[in-house]
Amino acid sequence: MASITKIRNKNGSVSYRVNWRVGDSKDGKRRQEYKTFDNHEAARAHRRSVEQDIESRRVGGPKGQTVFGYLDGWLKEIERKAERGDISPKTAEGYANNINIAKRSLKDQRLTRLTRSHLNTAYDKMLESGKLLPDGETGPLSKRTVHHVHSVLHNAFADAVLDKLITHNPASLAEPPKVQGKKYRRKVRDYTKDEVERQLKLAQTDKRYPPDTYLIALMLAICGPRRGELCGLAFNDSIDLEAAKISVFRNVLEVKGEVVVREVPKSDASVRTISIPVALVELLKQQRKRVLEMALIWGKDYSRKPLYVFPGPGGTAMNPKLITRRMERLAIRAGIDMAQVSPVHSWRHTSGSLLWAATKDVKAVQERLGHSTPQITMELYVHNAPTADEAAADILGALIRR
Template sequence: MASITKIKNKDGSTSYRVAWRVGDGKDGKRQQEYKSFASHEEARAHRRTVEKEIESRRVGGPKQQTVFGYLDGWIKEIERKAERGDISPKTAEGYANNIAIAKRSLQDQRLTRLTRSALNAAYDKMLESGKLLRDGKTGPLSKRTVHHVHSVLHNAFADAVLDRLMPENPASFAEPPKVQGKKYRRKVRDYTKDEVERQLKLAQTDKRYPPDTYLMALMLAICGPRRGELCGLAFNDSIDFEAATISIFRNVLEVKGEVVVREVPKSDASVRTISIPLALVELLKQQRKRVLETALKWGEDYSRKPLYVFPGPSGLPMHPKLITRRMDRLAIRAGIDMALVSPVHSWRHTSGSLLWAASRDIKQVQERLGHSTPQITMELYVHSAPTADEAAAEYLGTLIRKN
């Protein structure tokens, strides 16, 4: 790849010339480069450097990949992992969205020639006009979004290095925009006890709401499930009426506008069985009766396996957005200031805070909410801190209003 030639100079001295060719060879033309050194050791050292550089450019074989071609293939592999259940479909969708954003600001070029400067320029462009607006125009992306794009690109190019398609990861040296850490981010607030009472009373008495709205709000307050976990509860494998427990292991997601049922949990800690108060057991029995009556009216086409607690049309799982919309309207009609309020997640925060105030057992709260570590629970719910799970469930059961 590079050669060393001993040269006798006119003044009688000796030098060593390193020769090598550069260029991509697309037109069959490659330029010859030379460099001379006084000693053979210097020439050999330079030859090693040159050969290493040439080899790095050849990584990936004769058919050099472009940046866009590689990223498209990488996303397809991510989607295959989602189909196998190795990662969440929602995660795969997020990766695809971020790669689409990156491709609008990056210039397609040979993968091995991508530099940190090109990435930095792309990040600047995203901050100015990386967002597609409905009228066909473009607008600025937030620093946090651009940082997410950078993280996905870093993961993608790290795989390219492992596959010997790139000599090094250019994203490791790029400079994405700095964002505020979690300590300074705006947090979703809890509902106050008065706000909880107002919403539960409205859900129970207002005829504008379906009869399962009250149960839905209670489940969020008492059990603290995530939105998708609530949609995934089913009578035949999640609810144990005799033991007064619910098992959370199924998640319902929206992926590319479609409802997807995911049996693989978000994490090992997400799979959990928690106690519920007897009053909630009775309400669940009433809900099962309503669901079975609906199934009977619908006929054989009604999906009964599993028999969802909160079903959508024909017994299929309810779309997660419908729960958000219903809880949003409930909070607004209850006269709640919606600043820093998430219609569903504020219920989960409230459940964690109430559990902490009642038990002061951080491990119990962590396991009940399905957090992967106690640190996450501490950061979210320890504002102001022991009892068994059954006692905590009974405390939360006092939220249930008597008919």
């Protein structure tokens, strides 16, 4: 596609000329271009750059790929990033879901011909019938979901611009539906003191629950972990019973129906070490004894590395959804109105609100909960909660029933 010609100048010196053809002239012929360099290495570098540019233009040109073809290739690159650990598998799954939604409403055409008008038409269609229903019919998608689709498309086409497949990002000028309210719009309330006590008492005394249910509720209230972080805790690398500290660094996810253990944290702030009360240490010692007894009964095939605090079958990581289901049943049996309640995250809200009420230290709450910025802590967890006026002498450790 490009060549180098060695030229001997009149003064005896040598130069190198890079030759290539680009574009279509008015008479239908390609235009000759060239550039001269004093040394061969510089000429070779320019030739490589020219060839890469020509190849990019060829791929994105009239004979290039379609919108769907490009998006499929982009998703494969996202999957490779997830396999390398650069992004979360859950994030990759979300990208794939949003791209699939987009493809149901977009018209497949050459990538270079995609415009903001095409995207706006697709967004309107999503709002009317972008959701697939179980009976095979379609239904409307929420404005927030369509906005998520737009964000993913914007990222995908931004990469196409970087790869010189298109000259501009059509999503930059598109008009997705406006989403009302703040970014963290959903109001998930924390539990009142009475609701906390009812659930803890039920988990501790009701024989229908496994013995570790009470400990799970306490860990959520006292330590405020995300459910995946709770499932990732292990006695041999996360729990220091002597120092009464817990290290949070592992996350367990469910991706496409399979449990995935992610050693790479959600963010740098997610990696944290938090202190726990002595009473909780004693309960963890009892849980370790139960886990080791379970491993002994299971046999040599029981997975002990890591030795999960709340294991799944055979010592594998527990599916985070099981935590949600168990805590949901607990809340319902405790007579709690589930409106604006998240079975797991309401415990996390409760933990943050209790700490805020007792300390008024946003930084301390942020670091304990593992947020990347204090603003997230303020917007999500630090608010006028029903528990804020309660006495917090021993703060979270007082939740443990003697």
